[in-house]
Each structure stands twice: as structure tokens, then as C-alpha cells.
Amino acid sequence: MTERQAGSSDDARLVREMASGSEAALGLLYDRYGDAIFAAAYRLTSDRGVAEEVVQETFLTLWNRAELFDPQAGSLSAWLHTIGRNRAVDRLRAAGRRPQLVALSSSAAPAESETQALERAATAGTVMAGAAPMPGPEEAAAASDLREAIRVAIAAMPEVERTVILLAYQEELSQTEIADRLAWPLGTVKTRTRRALLRLRGALGDELGPSPELDAVPVPTGRDQ
Amino acid sequence: MDHDAALEQLELAALEPGGIDRLIAGDTPTAQAAAGHLAGCPACTDELVRLQRASRLIAAAIREAPPPDLRDRTLARVRALGRPRGTSVNAEGPATVASLAGLRSGEARPVVFAPARWPSGRRVVVGWIAAIAAAVLLCIGTTSFLIGGRVDERLAQQTETIRTLEEVTTATLRVTAQQDARHVVLTGTSNPDLDGTLVFSPSSTELVVVTTGLTAPPAGQEYRCWVEDGGQRQPVGKMFFSDDLAYWIGPAPAISNLSSTARFGVSLVDASGAAVDAAPVLGGSL
Numbered sequence: 001m002t003e004r005q006a007g008s009s010d011d012a013r014l015v016r017e018m019a020s021g022s023e024a025a026l027g028l029l030y031d032r033y034g035d036a037i038f039a040a041a042y043r044l045t046s047d048r049g050v051a052e053e054v055v056q057e058t059f060l061t062l063w064n065r066a067e068l069f070d071p072q073a074g075s076l077s078a079w080l081h082t083i084g085r086n087r088a089v090d091r092l093r094a095a096g097r098r099p100q101l102v103a104l105s106s107s108a109a110p111a112e113s114e115t116q117a118l119e120r121a122a123t124a125g126t127v128m129a130g131a132a133p134m135p136g137p138e139e140a141a142a143a144s145d146l147r148e149a150i151r152v153a154i155a156a157m158p159e160v161e162r163t164v165i166l167l168a169y170q171e172e173l174s175q176t177e178i179a180d181r182l183a184w185p186l187g188t189v190k191t192r193t194r195r196a197l198l199r200l201r202g203a204l205g206d207e208l209g210p211s212p213e214l215d216a217v218p219v220p221t222g223r224d225q
Numbered sequence: 226m227d228h229d230a231a232l233e234q235l236e237l238a239a240l241e242p243g244g245i246d247r248l249i250a251g252d253t254p255t256a257q258a259a260a261g262h263l264a265g266c267p268a269c270t271d272e273l274v275r276l277q278r279a280s281r282l283i284a285a286a287i288r289e290a291p292p293p294d295l296r297d298r299t300l301a302r303v304r305a306l307g308r309p310r311g312t313s314v315n316a317e318g319p320a321t322v323a324s325l326a327g328l329r330s331g332e333a334r335p336v337v338f339a340p341a342r343w344p345s346g347r348r349v350v351v352g353w354i355a356a357i358a359a360a361v362l363l364c365i366g367t368t369s370f371l372i373g374g375r376v377d378e379r380l381a382q383q384t385e386t387i388r389t390l391e392e393v394t395t396a397t398l399r400v401t402a403q404q405d406a407r408h409v410v411l412t413g414t415s416n417p418d419l420d421g422t423l424v425f426s427p428s429s430t431e432l433v434v435v436t437t438g439l440t441a442p443p444a445g446q447e448y449r450c451w452v453e454d455g456g457q458r459q460p461v462g463k464m465f466f467s468d469d470l471a472y473w474i475g476p477a478p479a480i481s482n483l484s485s486t487a488r489f490g491v492s493l494v495d496a497s498g499a500a501v502d503a504a505p506v507l508g509g510s511l
Contacts, residue, residue, distance in 0.1 A: 021310035026303060030296055039289035048288065055291060056299045063307040068475040072499035073460050082476040086429050150286035165240070169287040172242040194236045200283050201276075 011076040012069075019066040030059055033077060037084045044088045048170070054091070058084040146204060153203035161196035164189055226258040231269050234259040239280040245273070389467040396433045396474040400424045403431075409489050411436060411509040421471075421507050423450075423489055425480050432461060432477040434491070436507055439464070439471040442493055449494050451501040452479050454487040460501045464491060487511050 011032075017025035037058050041051035061083050062069075069079055154162055167173045167181065175193060179186040226234075234255060238244035251257035263269050400406055403426035411434070413419030421436030434450050442448055448464035450473050459479040464471040471491075490505030 019310065023300065023304070027296070027300060030299060034296060034299070035291060038291035038295065042289050048292075052291065052295055052298075055295060056302045059299050060303050060307055063303045063310070065475060067465070068462055068473070070460060070462055073462070074478055078478065079476060082430055082478065086431065086476070089429070146282055147286040147289070150283055151290055154287065154290075165283075166287065168240045169284045174241050174244075175237065190237055193240050194233070197236055197240060197283075201279050204279055204282065 009071075012071040015062075015066050015069050015071075015076065018063065026059065026063060029062065029076070033080050034059070036077070037080055040081060041084055041088045044085065045092060050088065050091050054084050054087045057087045061087075149203045149205075150200055153200050157196060157199050161192050161199070164192045165196040165200070168193065226262040228262075228266070228269060231259050231262040231266070232272065235269070235273055235276055239276050245277055245280075389470065389472070392474065393433065393435055393470070393472055396431070397424060397435075400426050400429070400431050400433055403429055407511065409509040409511060411489065411491065411507040413438065414505050414508050416506065419507050421491070421509075423509065425477065427481050427483065430476045430478050430481050431474075432480055433472070433474050434461070434464075434489070435470060435472045436464070436491060437469055437471075439466070439491075439506070441466050442496075445496055446493055447496040448491050448506070449501050450489065450491050452477070452483065452487060452489050454479075454483050458501055460499065461489075483511065485511055 011029070014025040014029050018029065034055060038051050038055045041054035042048060045051060045054075058080055062080060069076060154165065157165075163182065164178055167178045168175075173181065175189045176186060178184070178193075179189045182189070234248060235245070238248040238259075241247070247253075248256045248259050249263070251260040263273060401424055405428050406424055406426050409423040409425075411419075411421035411423055416438065419436065419438040421434060423432065423434040425432035439448060448471060450461040450464060451458050452461055453459070461477045461479065462473040462475055464473050488508060488510045490508040492501055492503040492505050494501055494503050
């Protein structure tokens with residue numbers, strides 16, 4: 001039995017347990033697929049709020065319609081992504097918007113090959129962007145690894161640094177706006193911002209980390225300014 | 226401006242919305258100085274490229290990560306809005322809505338919460354919906370006459386039936402709202418009392434099949450819907466029963482790109498296997 005087959009078998013078992021009323025099984029399935037469903041919904045809608053609703057509706061549907069999942073007909077990952085995609089498109093249509101073009105490389109779910117992602121996208125009718133060069137499976141996996149490394153680094157960083165980095169990237173606030181929001185001195189925001197960025201780049205490896213040709217600017221590491 | 230100062234400006238700009246662009250444009254005296262340094266410094270220019278790529282990756286990773294509390298909120302929502310599940314549904318003792326519906330152990334029928342939209346005015350789908358409505362109305366009539374038990378049991382039965390009808394209707398409207406919705410009439414291959422209707426959308430890959438006249442399958446067997454195209458038959462799903470109504474609703478990737486010769490059918494098969502190669506009891510073509 002391959003690793004993928006074993007995973008599918010395990011998914012089917014969890015779905016059966018969930019259908020018998022096991023919230024723990026639902027939680028495990030969320031842990032397995034929640035992030036990927038969110039990421040796919042966000043790529044399609046560019047709206048984190050909508051992506052959150054799509055995730056909730058997808059797992060509500062999984063709970064309510066567990067008996068309709070047939071492991072012989074396809075993987076649970078593909079089934080959930082199809083449900084999530086339909087919910088996202090429904091919401092976009094309701095808002096009079098069109099789905100975002102999605103690059104295949106960013107469409108692949110974790111542990112899903114490029115070919116499988118393409119098949120799923122084709123069956124789901126996902127619109128794929130053709131302009132960007134398609135990375136090979138190794139590159140796609142590397143990109144997935146990088147995303148995971150970044151998430152781990154964010155989770156591990158001090159709360160004050162995580163706060164500024166999330167406000168900067170998630171809410172797209174300027175440093176002045178962050179300073180106003182948190183009532184911190186602008187200099188403190190800048191220091192923490194640079195420190196957080198340095199940590200994150202460290203997680204990206206040599207290729208995208210700080211240039212070895214430049215001596216890194218010493219970022220104050222003592223008491224916060 | 227030296228390396229250190231330029232690098233500091235680059236890092237700060239990388240975390241501002243459009244910050245790098247503004248820095249390179251040299252809109253402020255500081256940005257002008259940084260842009261001037263960059264123009265004559267290959268090392269800092271290289272660092273700028275690396276920083277831009279890293280910033281894009283970090284931004285994508287952060288924006289595509291769900292908030293940490295989404296898991297708890299999702300489970301809470303399922304707990305609040307999800308259908309009742311657990312041992313009470315399958316237990317013999319007190320009658321529940323699901324058990325009163327005559328459902329087999331562990332196979333309580335699903336519920337759809339997704340909102341339905343009416344189809345666009347250009348498509349004539351009323352006939353399809355009417356066909357399904359006729360089937361579900363027949364289901365209501367059968368239910369009313371067959372149940373002779375206690376009033377509360379009858380009410381529970383009817384409640385369950387109404388939920389089924391709501392589900393089938395909602396899903397049908399959702400499918401027929403798609404621009405590319407297709408309709409297939411199913412007829413009994415040997416029993417003229419069997420009929421059904423099937424609607425699907427290749428773009429959303431959602432499919433609804435409703436049949437009347439089928440009786441619950443014998444133990445160890447089940448009815449499965451399938452699609453056959455290019456000589457290859459693929460399973461769609463197991464038919465669920467609610468009184469006289471047998472139905473299946475859900476995503477079916479196999480319908481995304483069917484040829485004009487595709488056929489649909491429902492066959493009685495061994496429940497323990499995955500095969501759908503038995504002769505159909507209901508069939509229809511595009």
C-alpha cells in the first residue's frame with residue numbers, strides 16, 4: 001500500500017467515525033485539510049473573511065453529508081476542495097465578482113502532486129492562469145515547504161514581532177498606522193518589524209535570506225525601543 | 226547613503242504596502258538617497274531583488290494561513306448547526322428523526338445548508354424542477370398513507386421527509402442555476418414503474434439524481450448511481466432512501482467533461498465492493 005493509499009484509507013476511516021458522531025475525527029480532518037481549504041479559498045477570493053466562511057461551510061457540509069463521500073470515487077482532499085471551491089464561487093457570484101485566476105503551482109493541496117492538482121482543477125472548472133511558468137513538482141513542493149517554514153517561524157517569534165508582521169502583511173498597514181493602532185513609538189515598530197523580517201528571511205534559506213555579500217545591519221536586540 | 230542605511234530602508238520599505246515601489250521612485254529625500262545608492266551598488270540591488278521575492282513569499286504565506294481560532298469557530302459552528310449525530314441516531318431505543326425515516330444504521334441522510342438561487346431567466350429549467358417536484362410530492366403522499374403509527378412518530382416521519390424534500394429542492398435549484406446545467410430523464414430498464422430525473426452542472430460538478438419506485442435494497446446490497454462515457458463506467462454515489470424517494474446529491478468529478486454519448490444509470494450492487502458494473506435498473510442518456 002502506498003503512502004497516498006494509506007492516507008486515503010485513513011481519511012475514509014475518519015469520515016466513518018465522524019459520521020458516527022465523533023467530533024474528534026472532525027477535528028483531525030480539519031487539522032489535515034483546513035489550512036489547504038482556507039488557502040485555496042483565499043487565492044480564489046482574495047478575501048480572508050470569505051475564505052473563513054468557506055472553510056466553515058465546507059466542514060459543515062462534510063459533517064452533514066459524510067455519507068455521500070465515496071472513497072472509491074476520489075480522494076477526500078479533492079472532495080473537500082470541490083465543495084470549498086463551489087462555496088467560494090457562490091459567494092463571489094453573489095457579490096458580482098469573478099474568481100481570481102489561480103496559478104497551478106499555488107493550487108496544489110499539501111501532499112498533492114501537480115498532476116493531481118491539475119486533474120482536480122480541471123474537474124472543478126477552476127480557471128488557471130497561464131502566464132506564470134509552471135514549476136515542476138519539486139519546485140511546487142519546495143514552495144509548499146517554504147510556506148510551512150514561514151508559518152513555523154511566525155509561530156515561534158515573540159508576540160510583539162508577530163503582531164507587527166501580521167498587521168503589516170495581513171492588514172497591509174503602514175508602520176505609521178501600526179504605531180497608531182498599537183500606541184507604540186514609530187521607532188519601536190520599525191525595530192520590531194526589521195527583527196521579524198530578519199527572522200522570517202532566516203527561515204527561507206540561503207536563496208532568499210539576507211545577502212551574504214552584505215553585512216546585516218545590526219538590529220537592536222536589547223530592550224525594545 | 227551607505228550599505229547599512231540603504232539596507233535598513235529596503236527592509237522597512239519591504240513591509241509597507243507599495244513601499245519598495247515608493248522607495249525606488251525616490252519620492253522623499255530618504256527614498257531619493259536610497260534610490261541613488263541602489264543605482265550604483267550591485268550588492269544592494271541584488272539584495273533588493275532577494276528582499277522583494279522573500280517579501281512576496283512571506284506575504285502569501287501569511288495571507289493564506291487561517292487565523293488560529295478558525296478551527297475552534299468551525300467546530301463550534303458544526304456543533305451548533307450540524308445535523309445531530311452520535312449513538313442516538315443509530316440506537317434501537319428512543320425513536321429519532323433519522324431512525325423513524327427508515328434509514329439504515331450509520332447512514333442517516335445528509336442535509337444541505339447551502340442557499341439556493343433561482344436560475345437565470347434565459348434557461349428553461351422549470352420542467353426539470355417540476356419533474357423532481359412531482360417525485361417528491363409523490364413521496365409526501367406515500368408517506369401520509371403508509372404511516373399508521375403514533376401521531377408523534379408520524380410527525381417525526383413527516384418532518385424528516387420535509388427535510389429531505391427541502392434538501393433535494395435546494396440542491397436542484399442550485400444546480401439548475403448554473404449556466405451549463407444539464408438534464409437527463411431516467412427510466413426503468415425493465416420495470417415501467419421506475420422513473421427518475423438527474424440534473425448536473427459540468428462546471429460545478431454537482432449532481433442531483435432523484436428516483437421514485439425503488440424499494441430499499443436487500444441486506445448487503447445497495448443502489449449506486451453511475452455515469453458511463455467512452456465505454457468506461459464510473460461510480461457517482463450510493464442512493465439514499467426517504468420513503469418512496471431515492472436520491473443522491475453531491476459533487477461528481479466524472480461529469481465535468483462528458484461526451485454527447487454519455488449514459489447515466491442506477492444499478493443494484495454488492496455493498497461491500499466498489500463495482501458498478503451490474504445491469505442498470507434505471508438508465509438515461511444525454
